[in-house]
Amino acid sequence: MESFSFWFFGTCTLLGSALVAFCPRLVHSAFALVMALIGVAGLYWTLGADFLGGVQLMVYVGGITILFIYGIMLTPKGATKPTLASLLFPGVITVIPVAVMLHLAWKGLESVFQPGDLTVAPQPTVDAIGRAFLTRDQYLIPFELASLVLLAALVGSIYLARRKKES
């Protein structure tokens, strides 16, 4: 069962990411991004991170994607065809991680990353995460700082996106 959900959501994620990278139309890429993000949420659930999967669905799929679609609708579409010369630099960048990955696969990933103890079934994490957020010697200060960052981003984005008055 877990193996099936890994393959299903993994395929979903890979396919969505590939469509984002290669789809010629911006709107199609945005919806492919939704697919990839839902796949990642499913992978979180497969890994036993139930709260994080919910956060991923609500914030990414429900929030950030809507922002992107608004951004697409508010801006002119500028489709640029990639030329062969412009693909050279990205090709070089892409080759490096792929080569590292193939090297690791060749050596056998299990010899590099010790296989973990998966016999312990994942527990529900909501209670533990809530306590970790509100305990001072765990994540209380990062939690409060994150709310400050969100407030600053809210005010800043309103300031940036507003239409300037004609003077």
Add this chain to the structure above:
Amino acid sequence: MESLAGYVFLGTAMFVLGVFTMVTRKNAIYVLMGAELILNAAALNFVAFARHLGNRLDGQMFAIFIVILAAAEAAVALGIVLQIHHHYPSIDVSKPDRLGD
């Protein structure tokens, strides 16, 4: 394959596709979508390693903070994209070359 290796492979693939999107596309919205893919790949690695190396919560906490910062980043970046649109005819990221009016 439903092991750490599978998740690391998925994370690498997502990261590579995100970088590829960021460097090939000129449209600013595409660049942002590539950044989201990269952030998700990093968060997926955090969670997978936390699960496989001792079933800990720390990786999930880091992933939650990544989601929070990605939301802030997307909001501010789209505000900047809208301002670029007001000052330039397109949102091609190679076109803007001045900060003020």
